[in-house]
Amino acid sequence: MRIFADRLAEQLSKQLHPTYLLFGNEPLLIQESRQAIRLAAAQQGFDERHRFAIDNSVNWNEIYDCCQAMSLFSPRQLIELELPEAGVNAAIAKELLSLAESLHEDILIVLVGSKLTKAQESAKWFKAFANKGCWVNCLTPDAQRLPQFVQARCRELKLQPDAEAVQMLAQWHEGNLFALTQSLEKLVLLYPDGQLTLVRLEESLSRHNHFTTFHWVDALLAGKANRSQRILRQLEVEGVESVIIIRTVQKELIQLLQMQQLAMQMSMTQVFERYRIWQSKRPLYSSALQRLNQTKLKQLLQLLSQIEVMTKTQYDDSSWPLLHQLGLELCLPQVKL
Template identity: 65%
Template sequence: MRIFADNLAEQLNKQLHPIYLLLGNEPLLIEESRSAIYQSAHMEGFTEKQRFSLEKNAHWEDIYNSVQAMSLFSSKKIIELELPSSGVNNSITKELAALFPLLHPDIILVVIGSKITKAQENAKWFKQLSATACRVNCLTPDITRLPQFIRARCKLRNLTPDDEALQMLSQWYEGNLLALNQSLEKLTLLYPDGELNLVRLEKALSRSNHYTIYHWCDALLAGKMKRSQRILRQLKAEGIEPVIITRALQKELTQLFAMATNLKLHNLHQIFEQHRIWQSKRPLYTAALGRLSTTKIQHLLQLLCKIEITTKTQYEQSSWPLLQQLGIEACMPQVKF
């Protein structure tokens, strides 16, 4: 089964799974999920914990011994395997495939890693794991899920934000859940009545959002002009080099152009499958393809080329106004006559 990290507590109250797969890039969600699993498992008699990193030179013999060590006096245990940040290679997949059949009811296996690719999902070890595992999404919530995520967090602390406060919290803490968690704790102490509005937030908190280049690219695909300009201003303030931004956007626009060209021959589902577009990204590309013609995308690529040339050759001229222009044009709907 698949659940979001914020639904894990509810799931643990119903059932304790033999395997948990914590996947994502958000440290707060991974740590909270790990703690929730340990707490529930401890109540069921799983009092021993062992952690193993599967980075290079992992001691697989120790892992196998830990799984197979059983006696009348041994306690139930939780075994945690941390996948390498570089991904799962063939050597690790072979070991994992051999390990899973050895698991027994006195062991709960917790596997922690970053985002899994489609190819990895089809691998033997992952299919074996998924058959009995609870897969917990620990990815940082995107802007569409963030307000719902924050509202649920507030509810746990008896905080009641109005709609404007919720929107402000979403803007201020996007991409920085650790800061959000700390701020909600602070608000709980400052306002015992739990009522949150713009005046109280501005008085108590400071902006702590963290945007990446990919947030900007996603905003352009979605056609969200105000959001894209806000992200671009913060990227500039953080000293992100324009050439890094243009490289990321070049990949998106090039792929978008290829997809738009194929629209006459294939439907959207076929195009998404052909280009291996993640389900979470498909609404963004759908919006962009419905808004931008191949001619407009070509124009954006030409403007992007101009920005890159300016960045690399015209050192006395700033590229940021051109990036701002590109962002505006990419978000504007196509004018039809």
């Protein structure tokens, strides 16, 4: 069973599974999910909790002892395993698989890890735990799903934002859900009637959004000119080095050119498989490949080379205006003569 983190409370109210897998890159969602599971487990008699950070030095015998020995304080135990940031190696995978086979009704296992790769999703240890319980998606909501996330949080706090307020809250807090939570709590205190409008938000809040170069690249691939310009301005204000921006977009342009060339020999599905493009990212790349032909991509790479030379040799001149130009040209549809 797979659900988004914002549906976990609803699921826990119906049933407590023997295993929960919390994976993603959003600290707030992981923290809230762990707390919700602890609370639900305590109500079911799991009064003792153990927490282990899994690495090459962990003592697995201690973990197995927790699973097999009856506690002096509670017959039911909650065991949290924090997996390594770099992923699960073969030795850890073997132990996890063995652990999954030894579980019983008085043990509740919570696995916590970062964003999963396709290989990890297909691993035997992962399937062994997922088949016994619930996989909770703790990824940061993307720009498309973030307004729905904002609306759900507002409902929980009895806030009633209009459509424009929802969009502003999403834009101002993108990539920073901790700040969103704090802002909504502040708005509850400021406006007891719960009504949220643009005027009230502008009077009460400041921007807390946090973008990375990957947000910018996604906007470029999708052809969203306004969004890409807004993100690039924010990156500039935050002091992100232009060289990092250049390297990131250079990699994408070269890959797009190679994919265009390869698409002449095989289907797009095969091209995506060759470059290991995630299913969620394929619409973005499809949009870019339909919009940009090989000639245009080569022109963009030439412009990028000029920007790089300027950045490294002309220290008195800013390369950011040219980066904005590059972003606009990458988003604009190809003009057919």
